[in-house]
Amino acid sequence: MASLSFLHLSSATRFTPRATPLNHRARTQKSFSIRSQSAPVLSQDELKKLAADKAVESVKSGMVLGLGTGSTAAFVVDKLGQLLSTGQLSNIVGIPTSKRTQEQAASLNIPLSTLDLHPHIDLAIDGADEVDPNLDLVKGRGGALLREKMVEAASSSFIVVADDSKLVSGLGGSGLAMPVEVVQFCWKYNLVRLEGLFKELGCEAKLRLAGDGSEKPYVTDNMNYIVDLYFKNPIKDGFAAGKEISAMEGVVEHGLFLGMATSVIIAGKTGVEVMTK
Numbered sequence: 001m002a003s004l005s006f007l008h009l010s011s012a013t014r015f016t017p018r019a020t021p022l023n024h025r026a027r028t029q030k031s032f033s034i035r036s037q038s039a040p041v042l043s044q045d046e047l048k049k050l051a052a053d054k055a056v057e058s059v060k061s062g063m064v065l066g067l068g069t070g071s072t073a074a075f076v077v078d079k080l081g082q083l084l085s086t087g088q089l090s091n092i093v094g095i096p097t098s099k100r101t102q103e104q105a106a107s108l109n110i111p112l113s114t115l116d117l118h119p120h121i122d123l124a125i126d127g128a129d130e131v132d133p134n135l136d137l138v139k140g141r142g143g144a145l146l147r148e149k150m151v152e153a154a155s156s157s158f159i160v161v162a163d164d165s166k167l168v169s170g171l172g173g174s175g176l177a178m179p180v181e182v183v184q185f186c187w188k189y190n191l192v193r194l195e196g197l198f199k200e201l202g203c204e205a206k207l208r209l210a211g212d213g214s215e216k217p218y219v220t221d222n223m224n225y226i227v228d229l230y231f232k233n234p235i236k237d238g239f240a241a242g243k244e245i246s247a248m249e250g251v252v253e254h255g256l257f258l259g260m261a262t263s264v265i266i267a268g269k270t271g272v273e274v275m276t277k
């Protein structure tokens with residue numbers, strides 16, 4: 001079970017504690033709260049930025065960094081660009097987890113490399129779609145799961161940054177997509193097999209579409225398709241599920257990131273929480 005510590009925020013960013021404790025907090029032994037006279041309501045983006053800024057405090061000059069993908073990870077990349085431009089950080093090498101992140105980092109003059117050239121990464125920072133009490137994750141709703149998993153598996157530390165809407169008591173429990181990247185060849189065959197694998201969890205499998213109003217499939221940076229799995233009930237044994245998915249011919253990667261996160265920084269109305277194993 002993860003342990004939890006709360007960070008005191010500056011007076012400008014203090015919150016009123018939420019009335020209902022999160023499942024995660026109920027499962028931890030320690031519980032703290034941050035009280036304030038003034039209680040600004042922060043937007044989801046502001047919460048993401050708070051988590052991102054906190055994570056970047058762990059970055060030291062000279063590090064090789066895994067750069068995540070998604071709206072929260074984009075705040076991390078922005079902050080790194082800013083610290084490099086002012087000289088507060090130097091000698092950073094970034095390994096991007098998607099073409100999108102590569103473009104953003106390049107536009108901020110962050111020096112970039114690849115896993116081929118830098119197979120050992122000091123620290124990766126990335127967002128997540130779901131975070132459970134063991135710090136296991138669902139990732140990949142942004143479509144970058146394959147590169148994210150490769151980069152994060154090669155990292156000595158992996159910090160997850162998220163707002164508190166990502167907390168779940170069981171993976172797959174948000175009712176939102178759990179992505180599986182599959183080869184284009186006979187994708188429907190694998191979609192049917194994946195749905196069948198999780199029949200007893202009420203799983204519905206859907207091919208992800210490009211989202212441009214057409215019926216065109218979404219194509220990943222690796223030229224694959226994504227089958228999104230929607231569960232009525234959470235996955236009971238993530239490791240067993242991941243193993244069974246990976247065993248299917250034509251499956252490239254799945255969005256279960258198990259035992260990979262070293263800490264999770266969650267920003268919510270009660271403040272910024274750092275959960276570590």
Ligand SMILES: O=C(CO)[C@H](O)[C@H](O)COP(=O)(O)O
Nearest residue numbers: 070071072127140142143144
């Ligand atoms: O896994 C991811 C992309 O493949 C993202 O990290 C995840 O989807 C969270 O994104 P966001 O920070 O925009 O909510």
